[in-house]
Amino acid sequence: MENKSLSCPVCQSNKAEIAGENIKLSGQFEKKEFLTTPLTVLKCVRCGYYMFFDSTAKFTTKEELEKN
Numbered sequence: 456m457e458n459k460s461l462s463c464p465v466c467q468s469n470k471a472e473i474a475g476e477n478i479k480l481s482g483q484f485e486k487k488e489f490l491t492t493p494l495t496v497l498k499c500v501r502c503g504y505y506m507f508f509d510s511t512a513k514f515t516t517k518e519e520l521e522k523n
């Protein structure tokens with residue numbers, strides 16, 4: 456597992472591990488089925504909060520994430 460430096464929106468921990476890559480989520484919205492583009496799922500190592508990012512995102516620091 457690779458640790459990434461970013462800030463958890465719940466506990467502000469800057470440690471997260473990759474829980475999954477190229478994950479597609481499906482569901483229903485207003486009676487229409489949808490499927491997301493492939494996502495990278497990060498899990499906060501402190502509180503377990505799941506964060507979803509476009510799989511093209513690069514994870515370094517929060518500041519760099521906001522630039523992209």
Ligand SMILES: [Zn+2]
Pocket residue numbers: 463464465466467468499500501502503504
């Ligand atoms: Zn957290």
